[in-house]
Amino acid sequence: MPTSYDIPEVLDRREGPHGEVVLRRHGELLQIIANGCFLMDTSDGRSERRLVDAALDALDGRTGPSVLIGGLGVGFSLAHAAADPRWGRITVVERERAIIDWHRRGPLATLSERALADPRTEIVETDLVAFVNERCDTFDALCLDIDNGPDWTVTEGNGGLYTAAGLASCARALRPGGVLAVWSAQPSPEFEGSLWNAGFQQVRTEEIPVARGVPDVVHLAVRPG
Template sequence: MPGTYDVDADPVVLERTEGPYGEVVLRRRGGRFEIIANGCFLMDTSDGRSERLLVDAALDALEEGRTGQARGGLSVLIGGLGVGFSLERAAAEPRWARIDVVERETAVVAWHRGGPLAPYSGHALDDPRVRVLETDLVAYVAGAGERYDALCLDIDNGPDWTVTENNDSLYTPSGLTACRERLNPGGVLAVWSARPSAAFEAALRGAGFSRARTIEVPVARGVPDVVHVAVTA
C-alpha cells in the first residue's frame, strides 16, 4: 500500500458527493485515505486487520468442526465496500466461489474502479466471482432473494453506533431474523464493530443464532475493534 501515516497531517478533501443518503467525502490525510459519511468518520486505510478478520472469522466458523479437505464453493455477502479490505481478503481466498458486495454509495464504488482506493481492494472488482450490488443493505437483506453461506457486515461503526437512523433496524430482532433467513443452514453472520457489545451478542442468541462470540482486535488507542460472529442452527 502506498504512503506513510501521519496522524498530525491536515486532511485534504479529494472528492465530496451528495447522494440519496447524504454527503460522502473521500479525504487524504498524510499517506492514508479516509471515508466520511454525513460528517461521521467511517474508516480509513491505516489498519485493515479487523476488516480482514471479518471475512476470516466467517470462513473459520464455516469450517469449524469439519474434518478432511476444506469445503469449497462457498458464497459470501459483504455488506459495505468501504476502503476494500474485506473484499480484498475474500477475493484472495479460492474457497469463496461467489462474492457479492452491497454498497449503496455510487461514489465509493467509483473510488474502487480505477480510483484511489483500487489498490486497497486489490482490484477485486475485476474478479469474475465478484458482483457489486449498488443498493441499501438493510433493504436488500430484508427482501426475498439469494441465500449465502456467510454474511460479513460492516456498514456502521457497530450495532450501538449506526451511521444512519435506518440502519438501526438491522440489529433488532426482526433485522437479525432477516439476516438468518438469508443464510444457508449452518451459515455464519459476522458483524464488525468499533467496540464490543454484550447486548448485541445476547441479541444474536435471542434471534436463533448459536455459537455467538466476540473476537477483539487491539488498537493503538481506545477500546478494541471487534467482530461478532454467530452461526445458524
C-alpha cells in the same frame, strides 16, 4: 502552525441518498467520512480482514462457500476475500455510488482493482437492510461492516438491521449452518443477547487488536443447521 501534512485534503465530496460522503487524503491515508462521521481509513485493515477470515473459519471447511460483504468501505474485506481461493461467489452490497466510483476509477482503485476484476466478485449498489429483507437466494456467510457497530449506526435506518426483525432477515439470507459476522468498534453485550434471542447459535465476540486505541471486535453467530 500546522503543516499541509496535518490538514486533510478533500479529494471528493458528494451528496448521496443518505447524506454527504467525503473522501479525504491525510498524509498517506485515505479516509471515508459520512455525514461528518469518520467511517474508516487505510491505516490498518486487520479487523476488516479478520471479519472475513473468522466467518470462513466458522464454516468449518465448507467447499466454495458464498459470502455477502455488507459495505465496500476502503476495500479491505473485499480484497482479502478475493485473495483467498477458498471462497466461491463474493457479493458486495454498497449503497453509496461515490464509494463504488472511488474503487472503480478513483483513488481507492489500487486497493481493489484485482478483486473487482475477479470473476467471483459482484458489486450490488443498494441498501444492505433492503437487500437482506428482499433477497431470495442465500449465502454461506454474511460479513457486515456498514456502521461503527450495532450501538453506533451511521444513519438511523441502519438500526433496523440489528433488531429482531433485521436479524431474522439475516437468518433467512443464510443457508443452514451459515455464519453471520458483524464488525464493531466496540463490544456490544446487548447485541450478543439479540443474536441469541433471534435463534442464532455459537454466539461469540472476538477482539482484534489494532494500531489505534481499543480493540475492534467481530460478533459471530451461526444459523442452526
